[in-house]
Amino acid sequence: MISTNASPELLTTETLRQYARAVPHDPVCWPLMSRLGLEVLVRRDDLVHPALPGNKFYKLHHNLHHAHQEGYTRVVSFGGAHSNHLHALAAAGHLYGFATHGLVRGERPRQLSPTLQDVQALGMTLHFVPRSLYREGAEAVLAQLRNQYGALHVVPEGGANALGSLGAQEIARALEQQLQSAYDAVCVACGTGATLAGIASALPEDKIALGFSVLKGEGGLGAQVASYTDAGNWRLISGFHGGGYGRRLKPNLHQFWHRFEGDSGLMLDPVYTLKMFWGIEQLALRGYWPRGSRLVAIHTGGIQGRRGFHNQAPAMASEAGATNNNKYHYG
Numbered sequence: 001m002i003s004t005n006a007s008p009e010l011l012t013t014e015t016l017r018q019y020a021r022a023v024p025h026d027p028v029c030w031p032l033m034s035r036l037g038l039e040v041l042v043r044r045d046d047l048v049h050p051a052l053p054g055n056k057f058y059k060l061h062h063n064l065h066h067a068h069q070e071g072y073t074r075v076v077s078f079g080g081a082h083s084n085h086l087h088a089l090a091a092a093g094h095l096y097g098f099a100t101h102g103l104v105r106g107e108r109p110r111q112l113s114p115t116l117q118d119v120q121a122l123g124m125t126l127h128f129v130p131r132s133l134y135r136e137g138a139e140a141v142l143a144q145l146r147n148q149y150g151a152l153h154v155v156p157e158g159g160a161n162a163l164g165s166l167g168a169q170e171i172a173r174a175l176e177q178q179l180q181s182a183y184d185a186v187c188v189a190c191g192t193g194a195t196l197a198g199i200a201s202a203l204p205e206d207k208i209a210l211g212f213s214v215l216k217g218e219g220g221l222g223a224q225v226a227s228y229t230d231a232g233n234w235r236l237i238s239g240f241h242g243g244g245y246g247r248r249l250k251p252n253l254h255q256f257w258h259r260f261e262g263d264s265g266l267m268l269d270p271v272y273t274l275k276m277f278w279g280i281e282q283l284a285l286r287g288y289w290p291r292g293s294r295l296v297a298i299h300t301g302g303i304q305g306r307r308g309f310h311n312q313a314p315a316m317a318s319e320a321g322a323t324n325n326n327k328y329h330y331g
């Protein structure tokens with residue numbers, strides 16, 4: 001039985017677009033790129049919503065509308081201990097009045113990660129799923145949850161589905177409206193590719209979307225992107241995964257992280273945006289773009305995930321007493 005007594009105050013799509021159009025495109029101080037005659041703007045989607053930053057803001061939008069339209073008041077999804085997706089889902093549940101459940105890979109640890117502490121504080125109920133079960137889609141666990149709690153709407157891991165991709169279109173729509181075609185390419189970090197697909201779908205056909213894969217074995221990622229979009233104006237860039245999702249960064253990536261944050265005053269997350277910016281620099285060094293090109297790099301958020309890399313991350317802007325940007329936040 002589906003309960004219909006919740007009244008989530010979801011944003012309308014028009015309001016979501018207003019948020020998207022308010023996101024700044026800031027020039028990045030990046031000496032190496034300047035020497036190569038390349039200009040980079042960063043689209044600050046890490047600032048799109050104070051409680052729900054990054055691309056997950058867009059990817060969850062239609063998924064939650066869909067859940068609401070179908071009468072669900074309870075939403076469940078999946079992720080790891082540092083998951084930006086679970087973090088965003090918990091924040092959205094708290095904002096919009098859904099009960100949320102998170103299925104987390106692995107055994108319950110003695111000490112919850114900062115991400116999982118946050119999501120619990122936001123009201124998400126956590127269920128730890130052994131890896132063997134998790135690989136099978138955790139169906140048995142979902143069935144058990146339905147027995148216990150009643151109807152549950154399942155959002156795929158990462159919000160990766162057609163509705164997630166549809167939401168991500170708003171990133172490109174806003175970007176184009178704001179920049180009026182004064183750019184050559186749009187760069188974004190890719191996990192599932194749903195965000196890349198959405199961006200490519202909504203960009204003008206003569207603008208290309210470049211997806212920097214953060215996964216080591218990304219076989220099948222191209223097909224996945226193509227399953228979300230008919231557009232042809234996208235490319236996957238691989239080779240800059242830095243070892244994959246792993247928690248230990250290679251020395252060159254680690255050095256880049258510190259140099260880039262020092263120069264730009266931007267804060268990156270180590271899993272996604274760090275690898276995109278590193279990849280952009282590597283491509284530039286190989287002469288991938290002609291001098292005079294203007295690139296837009298999407299900051300897809302994920303700053304909360306830095307806490308899982310605490311001993312490797314550069315000192316945070318606030319810790320270092322920097323004044324260039326105090327808008328960063330974990331939530």
Ligand SMILES: *Cc1c(COP(=O)(O)O)cnc(C)c1O
Pocket residue numbers: 054055056084085158160189190191192193194195196269272273300301302303
């Ligand atoms: C989830 C996430 C991505 C990847 O988005 P996909 O749509 O899965 O490709 C990129 N950057 C950040 C910060 C993310 O949290």
